[in-house]
Amino acid sequence: MFTPGSKYLIAITGLSAVSFALYMLLVHPSAIGAVALIGLLAATSLLTGITLFTRDGHASEGQTSAAALDTPTPSMWPLVGAAGFALLLVGTITTPIVFIFGIVAMLAALVEWTVQAWSERSSADVAYNAQIRQRILNPIEYPILAAVGIAVIIFSFSRVMLAINKDAGAIIFIAAAAAISLVGVLISVRPQLKKSIVGTIAVVAALGLVGAGIAGMGVGMREELVVAAQEDHYAHKECGAEKSEHFDKGVSETISATSGADATIELIDGKLTAHAQGIEGLQDSITVRRSNPINIIFRNKDAGEFRLSAYLGKTKVADGVSEDLITCTQLLPQGAEQWLTFTIAKPSVSGEPYTLSIPGLAGQSVEVVVP
């Protein structure tokens, strides 16, 4: 009991399934292609399912075709489909985004057009046909439209925020929220407000947002973020006595867990002392395991800002050239503490000890012994 419509859809579904399988198996699959084909497959199988399930919806051709064929309604979907195809072609030679837009537009056109054509043939009654179209497509259209709407708002808004500076951002953010709320209040307290005015406000706001979003995209990110991305300044530690502009900015945290510390290193009265876990008293050297992340807590109890710097031996950068391996905490103000984790793989050799020291404070160091 297959209607011609469902046969047609089954065929398309089958074809898209085959092409998807072939694409995944034979062609080197790319995410875009896979998404496109699987989208096609999803859409066609959904339509197939719907037509199959609703064949008891009086949509059989014989009953209604004669009447229906006389009343073709104007449709924008062929146009959308064509535009989608154009975008797809443009996309293949420019950027993948355009390609995806093209695919999406074509899919949407395919689905809408097919369902529209099918529904128009289902009876002679236009209202009934519209209803049947709605019945099938609304559940698909609503979520997609909602998702697109949300995505546009989120995307545009975030582009604007990225483009302007932090302070202006906060102000614009609150202004936007206030505007939305105010419009809400306005409409709410003036029930006689005309629909057209509300519509105009909505369209203007939407256009404004999208325009601002595009402008924001054009401007790109604010300079400080661009610089941050280029420099990656939190990865670059400066382990001497200098005060790094970024790395040392705003250290006031204390560590929150102390369960895994091998030793606590404290700076008190200009002296560096070690307290190894499980050993009573203070030591001037700690024995640590090789090849194991060593967690050390550095606590600055002296006035002034100090950092703990760990010398971890040398590493070969090229034949005959080696470099000191050093890691460090940030500059810590008095009373602050920070976690330092490092790993030493090779045993200590006499004469070249591994050490923990305070840059700018001579003569104070804790030896790290690795058996």
Added chain:
Amino acid sequence: MWFTLDNLATAHDTHEGAAHSSTGLSNVKLGMWLFLGTECLLFGGLISTYMLYRGRVGTGPRPSQVFDIPFTSVSSFVLLMSSLTMVLAVSAAHKRDDRSTNLWLVITALLGATFVGGQVYEFTAFYNEGMGFSTSLFSSSFFVLTGFHGVHVTVGIIMLLALRGMLKNNKVPGSRAETVEMIGLYWHFVDIVWIIIFTLIYLIPA
């Protein structure tokens, strides 16, 4: 998440309506509150993970180096206001004032979308400052916690808009007021989670 969506339509499943139930309460509402109770344990777990890991930064920035308190304060404020508009929608629904219900639902959704937009901005900015998903324990747990919250907000927005569409087409099953109220409960829950996140994660330094 989808469970909540289900509330759009479950009212008619309960062949014994609220009036006949043993407690005199609606099944859907009882289920919804229970669901929110279980969500406490979900967010509790994520928040605890963050609390445990917030100070553990090997590479990359520490919390205080990236957080932008003025911006986040505005975010919190926006979400708080959306709670107000949501409650107005619920209130209007109970008064059978369709126009106001629709209006406040849309306004709530818009405020929610602005919030999520702000979050997308925040994530992008953090990423540029060298804080990727895998950078440190702090970054992983931060993104997972706030990301889960963001997903909850997004689901809420979708539900609000879907509800708006269904109201338009008269397709809301069961009592409309109750359906609006259920989505309202979900939305407020997302708000109270943010109240906690804002204080514990942003305002209290690691």
Added chain:
Amino acid sequence: MANIENFATPSSAMGALKRPVVTKGWREWVFTVDHKKLGIMYMATAMFFFVVGGLEAVLIRLQLALPNGKILNADLYNQMFTMHATTMVFLFVMPMAAGFANYFIPLQIGARDVAFPRINAFGFWALLFGGLFINLSWFLGGAADGGWFMYAPNSGPIFSPSHGVDFWALGLQIAGIASLTGAINLIVTILNMRAPGMKLMRMPIFTWMILVVQFLLAFAVPVITVALFLLSFQRNFGATFFDVAAGADPLLWQHLFWIFGHPEVYILILPSFGIISEVLPVFSRKPLFGYPFVVFSGAAIGFVGWGVWAHHMFASGLGPVSVAVFSISTMAIAVPTGVKIVNWTLTLWGGKLWFTTAMKFAIGLIVLFTIGGLSGVTHSVAPSDTQQTDTYYIVAHFHYVLFGGAVLGLFSGFYYWWPKMFGKMLNEKLGTWNFWFMVIGMNLTFGPMHILGLQGQPRRMYQWTENRAGEGFFNLAFWNLIASIGSLVLVVGVFLFLVNIFITARSGKVAPLDPWGARSLEWMTSNPPKEHNFDSIPTVHHLDEFFHRKYAEDANGQMQQIATAEEVLKQLEDNADAHIHMPSPSYWPIVIAFGLPVTCLGVIYSIPLAIFGGLIILMGAFGWALEPSTAPDTDFDPPSSSNTSKDVVHVG
């Protein structure tokens, strides 16, 4: 033009698709929302996984029968014990209990279905697909190999490079969704849909225990959800949660896992407690001794169960304060458990005991669970636990609890409720054989493990060596062999049950209306129950309502029969409700549930597939929300004769 009118009717104007109208053949099961059909499907699924998990167990025991076993290699062995535990816990005991709950809760509280029938159907399909999804990993590069506790960092991408752990984590996530929805559904059902007059303290004890279990599930599942998300994010998206080099603390996983995992233990055992608390009174011919105590001890176990999780971590270096506190709280939970055992024993005391197979299993539970409970007390003592944990002593302990407790209880339930579900009596003679093979087999298998453990054989070893087996005739080699032989006896026992099902289906005795002289509401309907359960909802005046409708005290204080079960039922039928609305079947639960494993496969292999799965779920959700509330014909006409389960079908 007539069509328009059709569309304008409220029921059909709402949805994109009509609800299924054909309810014959496979559609009867696939699109059903009937709690009884779902209950049976839950049980069938669970039984299937019980056999799978049992075969895994047998392979494990065969490997360990002799020193340096060669049947499995180390890798396969690790997968085997991981999947054995996962299957038995998540895919056998939990779904089996869910099946019993689904089938009998509405019947026991006098309801016609659960609160959210479609969610109920979704829950079942999600569980089935989740279970199949986990087991799919066997064929796709190997199953999970980190143990069911999946301790980090051994579960990380470096130490477990196959996709097994991915399948495991995502599959449990799916099963977790099923459990969570099921829990919310059953709690609402129990709270809201009780028959008139059924106060909380008149609810059957099985219903009570299920209520406690569902609360535990509702609050415990989100915790494992968090843990599994963290694990999946680490394995699939490069998060650092358990990456020790980045400073992570592996104990985080242990806490999250056991905060879920300990309530989980009670989730597994309490349904069986509920079952035997139904069975013992029926076959002792007297009410459950101390009903309120049993109820409150169940609730107490539920509460205290949240405060004991760290006893699984006594050896992990929590520090003395935590260890001491959790040690004490663990001892505390023994008290309400003890209360239950006392009450069961006192229910037998002074009764008129009828030793049916169901009763045998129930009594077996009392004794064997007591052994498991007491061995549990010995390692609530934290210092002893550091000697016993991760040895076979623990394996012995929890198998006495879970096999001697949970499984025997479930089997008791099979024999007790089979006539109710299928209208035929399971063969009692075969049942007795089944019982003895299982009990002897289980004691042979798990009893020696006490000795193995106390004499120092650790768990999870793919081989053991004679070097550490000691000397003498009764050395560890001997006990390992005995345990393996016992497992085969156990297999025979379970096989006998399957045979019994088969024989009963072929030529079983048709069950009388009230074969056991039962006491609670689920027996106040035909065998099997009609689609709408009760022709009229009974009004409840007593705990054990059915019994009190059949018996009353005479002047001498002796119980005398005042009505037969048939008469009680007749009375209900005579007052049948005129219009009974039953929920209509639906296409969407299975569609949404199917979207879940597709999405998860996508997470593992390719994101486009995940998007596709997401689309299925989204479409399913909208179809769900927009489908009409009923199928075209909804009204049900009252029955004309008593045995009408066949004629009455219509769920509209």
Added chain:
Amino acid sequence: MNTTAAPESHATEHGLSTAGYVRIALILAAITGLEVSTYYVDFGRLFLPALLIMMVIKFVMVVSYFMHLKFDNKVFSWLFYTGLILAVGVYCAALATFKFFG
């Protein structure tokens, strides 16, 4: 819409009047402002307790008024607060074993 009555006096079956809700929202906004001010003004030792207390107040207000828990059947409160208290208790205990609070 009645915009004059005090929130408490106008508590109906479904909660407050519009003005009542707006009032609650204003209080919440004010508390949020106060919270944010801790970032700029040094509260000394009061910092942590003050923030936590304000958080709890906001939480409870939203739950009680916006979510109507105050006006609704106690069963809902039981269900929700059971989950909440369980979560707080269990997770705080877990964090305590990591020496989080000391």
Added chain:
Amino acid sequence: MNHIKNASDAASRVNMLTRVIGRLKPVILGTAGTMFLASCATNAPQDTWQPKGPNAQKIDSLQKPVFAVAGIIGLIVAAAVTYSIIKFRDRGQPIPKQSHGNPALEITLTIIPALILAVVGVFTFRTVFDLNKTSDTQMIINVTGQQWWWEYDYPANNEYGITQPIITSGQLVIPVGTKVMLRETSRDVIHSYWIPALNGKRDAVPGRITINRIEADEPGIYAGQCTEFCGLSHANMRMEAVALSKEDFAKWVANQLKPYAAPAEGTLAKEGETVFLNQCTRCHQVNGLTRADGTPVIAAPDENVWSGAVPNLSHLMSRNTFAGAMFDLLTPECRNDVWKSDSASFGAKYLAGVSEPCLNQTDLRGWLRNAPAKKPMYANPAQLAATGGKYRGMPNLGLSESDIEKLVAYLLTLK
């Protein structure tokens, strides 16, 4: 089912039975206990009921009474159930009174176990804190687990003559009567250190340091096994604790600190040293070993193995085991000789190390020939994508038989 025709007859029989049972109770209890003990293996090396040090002893004296109490309660329940089954079976008696319980009895039966548990709780509490006491520690040893072996390093400790850190693996050597603190951690996954005769287990958690205390009363060798599931060869991750008298321990320390002695020129062992330098020093460290040009050899296990460490072989033949204590370096006869010796002669036998006739050639050669075949490890180069090409265990080096011959000769010199 047999139907007993005469109910009163049955009842009297039952009564007699219960009386007999009551009289025999102590006998039954005693027999059950003895039977349980008799049904156990003798001399099981990891028996948890054979404490050999004060820590394990504390646990033992705490748990034995608990076992006894649990056993008695179990018997009472079993007896009560059995009695009910016999006494109250359906013999046609009328339907019993529908009594719903007896609150007083219930409360009593709730309070009694609660009291018993409270008593147990008090003792548990004390023992927990007692076992966690660390202030009187006399010696510290770092214990590091990795897949699938244990490394021990002894920080410098002048009191015991340890002038510079000692590193060893497989066998932990401690002086008797000394309170030793083990600081445990792991380089990869969680392991658990467990010598049942000396103390309960304690997990070695990566990123954490956990503390466990052991002390042995008498010289001897105590077996243990990793008890936290740690992957493929978890079953093969064993360890032994060797307790030596204080004097013997000093000798052991002195031997460990002894500098490297190169084999004499022209011997097979010298050729073995060359093979070792070429094949083994990528990962295995032998302290003091130098290349031909005199530069010290420093192994780089971190570049080849995921855990970043492999056993240090400096004094291999002073140990009795290899490959994570999975295999013995001694032949079964020699091993028995050491394990079975009394505490007086044990020290000397252990310190003798491995001599050529005692060497377990089969396993050692097999190991050198193809290690992954002897012990499951992720050592297949094709499966190392996840670890970036690093091994998790010893790979198959493809050594020739003559190389193996030479290596064995060389290894025998590492006393």
